[in-house]
Each structure stands twice: as C-alpha cells, then as structure tokens.
Amino acid sequence: MFSLIESFRSAILSVKAHGFRSFLTTLGIIIGVSSTIAVVSVIQGLSHSINQQFEGFGSNSISIRSFTPREERMKGKIARISANDVEMIRRHSEGVEFITPTLSSTIGGTSPVKYKGNQAFAQIAGTTYTYQDVQNIDIKYGRFLSYSDNQTRRKVIVIGEKLREDLSLPNNPVGSFVNFAGEWLKVIGLAEPRGSFFGFSQDNFAILPYNTMRGLNGNLLEPDIFVQLQLKNVDDLDQIKAKLRTILRKQHHLEPDEDDDFKIETPEQLTSGISQLISTMTVVLGGIVSISLIVGGIGIMNIMLVSVTERTREIGICKAIGAKRHHILLQFLIEAVVLSLLGGIIGIVLGYGLGMLAAAAIPNFPAANVPLWAVGIAFGFSAFVGILFGILPAAKAANLDPIDALRYE
Incomplete structure (x- = not known):
C-alpha cells in the first residue's frame, strides 16, 4: 500500500513538474473523450425526446397502417x-x-387553408372525438370535436397555433370561418401550442370530423386510413392483434x-425500432470519434518513453x-494512467459543454442528454488507454540494469 501511495504521489509531482508537456500529452485523450461525449449526448438527447413523444400512447394501444414493400411499389x-376495413x-x-x-387530406403532405385572402398549408386530418385523448391535445379556446360532429358530418374544424398565425386569425379564432377544399368550415377550437420537434412545428395542423373529411374527399380519392385502437385490457393485446391480422x-x-400489406404495431414496437436505430448510430459515430483516443494513447506512450530516457539515472539510483x-x-x-484519466475528466466536462452548445445551435433540437453509462465508458476507456500504452514504457524502465542506468549520461 505504501509503494502504491508513493507511486501516485510521484506521478502527480511528475505531471506538475512538466505541466505544459503533460497537457499536450493528454490533448489526444481530451479530444477523443470530448468528441465521443458530445456525439453521444446529442444523439441520446434526441432519443430521450422521441421516447417522450410516445409515452402518451400507453401500453394498451394498437396502431394499424398500410405498408407497401419496395418491390410492390x-x-x-x-x-x-x-x-371498409x-x-x-x-x-x-x-x-x-x-x-x-x-x-x-393528402398522403405525406400538406393542404391549403384560406381565410380572408390569406392562404397557409397545414396537415389536415379527419378523425373522431377520441383523437384528443390519443394525441394528448389540450384545447386553449373553444372545444374539440364531439361524437355528434362526426355523426352529422358537421362542417367544423379545430386548428393549431401555427396555422392560426399563418392565416392571421384572431387570438381567439373560435367562430371564424376558414375555407378548405372549397367548403367553409367553422373554427370551434384552438389547440394549446406544443412547440416544435426536431425542427418541425407540431402546431401546423387542422382537424375535421372523420365523416366530414370523407364527404369532402368524395369518390375522387381512394382513402388510406391510419387507425388507432385503445384496448380495455392490455392482457388481450396479442389475441386482438392476431384477430385484426x-x-x-x-x-x-x-x-x-403473400406477405401482409399492412402493419399492426404497439408503441413499444415503435420505440424499440427507433431505439435500435439510435443505438446503432451511437455505436458507429462513437466508434469513429473514439479513434482519436488511440492516437492520444500513442502520444502518452511516446512521452512516457521520453520520460524513461530522461530519468534513467533516477531509476538506477x-x-x-x-x-x-x-x-x-x-x-x-x-x-x-494519471495522465490518461486527467485527459478523460477534462474531456467529459468539455464534451458535455460541446454537446449542449451543438444542440442549442440547431433550431428546435432537443436538449443534450449525457447518460451515466457514457461517462462510465469514457472514464473506463481512458484508464484502459493509460494502462495499454503505459505498460511498454513502464516495462522498459523496470528492466533497466541499475549499473548501466547509473552510468547513463
């Protein structure tokens, strides 16, 4: 234990005695760790934000959408x-x-909405009153769609804050009439703003009753409908999925x-797919930037070999x-190892700061998030690099003949 403590004391004194050289030695480690942490923090911040978006769907819901394989397309x-489905x-x-x-109203696009000479493009959807609970939509003014709105094909509409701004509607637009697909629709509600996600506004939308939208589309457009189901009992999930299929x-x-031309998915499946993609991105990008850690390790080995040469007489004594x-x-x-760990600590702090700055620099991008496992891996890898590239100089020093070392000039 005494020799271990003395070795640490000697290492710290050596680092302090050659401060600038020690900084340059650890620079490769600092760059490698900070780059890795910055990349991971930005990607994990995006992952955390996406997972939050799916939390509201619940574990007892099922979504059904059409799916066309590339060969069929x-x-x-x-x-x-x-x-009919x-x-x-x-x-x-x-x-x-x-x-x-x-x-x-369109597949993967936006449709025009008009008001007093103003025109704006928004995501237009026809749905039912249950959509409010499924999508967690809060109403700022007015109300959401009702059951009777859909049954009687009422020409009413609920809009988002971005669409209200683009059309220059009043702050409280309830009672105003907007034109969509050649029909005048009464605004009955304005949704609470939800901000942007990954640079895309979540408030640029309008919602009509499902049967009203079907009437506006007429027979000119064969609909492609996205369906969400809320189950009474989550234990029936697999059975209901099989029946739907x-x-x-x-x-x-x-x-x-023949393969299915539709997808029946749960929120867990959607988040699992996204998480797998993000994990792959994290590993690939983290692996690329961590190459600089190897370069930093070679720098440490080089300086330690120089240090052994400089301290040959000291080793002999x-x-x-x-x-x-x-x-x-x-x-x-x-x-x-001390040199490598010092570089790792500085790199972790610097990388977190760079990640926060990068996320803040991208408009409407989620905040950076550094998981503890990333910090642990960066710190552990720094120590591993110190051991890996420090063992050769240490072995060279330990194997010196004391007589030859004392005669060294």
Whole structure:
C-alpha cells in the first residue's frame, strides 16, 4: 500500500513538474473523450425526446397502417387501409375500448387553408372525438370535436397555433370561418401550442370530423386510413392483434404465401425500432470519434518513453538503494494512467459543454442528454488507454540494469 501511495504521489509531482508537456500529452485523450461525449449526448438527447413523444400512447394501444414493400411499389401497387376495413374492424371490436380512424387530406403532405385572402398549408386530418385523448391535445379556446360532429358530418374544424398565425386569425379564432377544399368550415377550437420537434412545428395542423373529411374527399380519392385502437385490457393485446391480422388479410384477399400489406404495431414496437436505430448510430459515430483516443494513447506512450530516457539515472539510483522491479513498473504505469484519466475528466466536462452548445445551435433540437453509462465508458476507456500504452514504457524502465542506468549520461 505504501509503494502504491508513493507511486501516485510521484506521478502527480511528475505531471506538475512538466505541466505544459503533460497537457499536450493528454490533448489526444481530451479530444477523443470530448468528441465521443458530445456525439453521444446529442444523439441520446434526441432519443430521450422521441421516447417522450410516445409515452402518451400507453401500453394498451394498437396502431394499424398500410405498408407497401419496395418491390410492390416498383410494380405500381399501393396498399391502403380503406373505410371498409375500418368498418369491419368496428364489427369485430370485442375487447376494444374505442377506435380512432384518421384520414389525411393528402398522403405525406400538406393542404391549403384560406381565410380572408390569406392562404397557409397545414396537415389536415379527419378523425373522431377520441383523437384528443390519443394525441394528448389540450384545447386553449373553444372545444374539440364531439361524437355528434362526426355523426352529422358537421362542417367544423379545430386548428393549431401555427396555422392560426399563418392565416392571421384572431387570438381567439373560435367562430371564424376558414375555407378548405372549397367548403367553409367553422373554427370551434384552438389547440394549446406544443412547440416544435426536431425542427418541425407540431402546431401546423387542422382537424375535421372523420365523416366530414370523407364527404369532402368524395369518390375522387381512394382513402388510406391510419387507425388507432385503445384496448380495455392490455392482457388481450396479442389475441386482438392476431384477430385484426386475420380480418385485414381476409379483407385484402391475401393468399397464405403473400406477405401482409399492412402493419399492426404497439408503441413499444415503435420505440424499440427507433431505439435500435439510435443505438446503432451511437455505436458507429462513437466508434469513429473514439479513434482519436488511440492516437492520444500513442502520444502518452511516446512521452512516457521520453520520460524513461530522461530519468534513467533516477531509476538506477532507486534500484541501487533497494527498489524492486515491480516498484519501478508501478510508478511509471500509474503516471501514464494519471495522465490518461486527467485527459478523460477534462474531456467529459468539455464534451458535455460541446454537446449542449451543438444542440442549442440547431433550431428546435432537443436538449443534450449525457447518460451515466457514457461517462462510465469514457472514464473506463481512458484508464484502459493509460494502462495499454503505459505498460511498454513502464516495462522498459523496470528492466533497466541499475549499473548501466547509473552510468547513463
């Protein structure tokens, strides 16, 4: 224990005695660790934000969407979830608390909305009153869609804050009329603003009753409907998924050897896929920037070899007065580890700061988030680099012949 404490004391004194050289030695480690932490913090901040977006869906929900494989798309085939599919799901909805169909005006795009000479483009969707709970929409003014709005095909609309601003509607737009698809729709509600996510506004939308949207689309556009189901009992999830798959395959006249042209997913499946993608990105990008840690380790080994040469006579004196081989080995090895760990600590602090600055510099990007495992890996890898690249200089010092070392000039 005494020799270990003395080795640490000697390492600290050596680092202080050559402060600037020690800083340059650890610079590679600092750059490597800070780059790794910065990359991981930005990616993990994005992952944390995405997971929060899915938390509101609950574990007892199921989503159904159309899916067309690339080969089928090349043949000109496009899969859809039709109104007949939705109706068939309704007829076999045992164990389902409510069904929320969502019909968009365009596929993957925006549609124009007009008000007093102003025109803005927004995501327009036709849905039911349950959509408010599914998407966690709070109403600032007015109300959300009701059951009777959908049943009677009322020409009403609920809008987001971004669309209100773009159309120059009053702060409280309830009672105003906007034009969509050639029809005048009464604004009955304004949603609470939800801000932006990854640079895209979450408030640039308008919501109509589902049956009203179907009427506006008419027969000119074959609908592709996104369906969400809330289950009464989460234990029935697998059973209901299997039943839905059977219903849709029958509806779409799929042969036993044909793949599904739809996806039945739970929030856990969606977040799992995103988490897997982000984990892969973290490993790949972290691996790329961590190459500089290897470069930093080579720098430490180089300087430690120089240090052994400079202190050859000192090593000879230590051995002459009784220092054992393992004492010398431990002294130089600890010095290399101390250098590496100092670089790692500075790199962690600097990397977190760089990650925060990078996230803040990107408009509407989620805040950086540094998980403890990333700090632990960076710190541990710094120590490993110190040991790996410090062992050769330490061994060289320990193997010096004391007589030759004392004669060294």
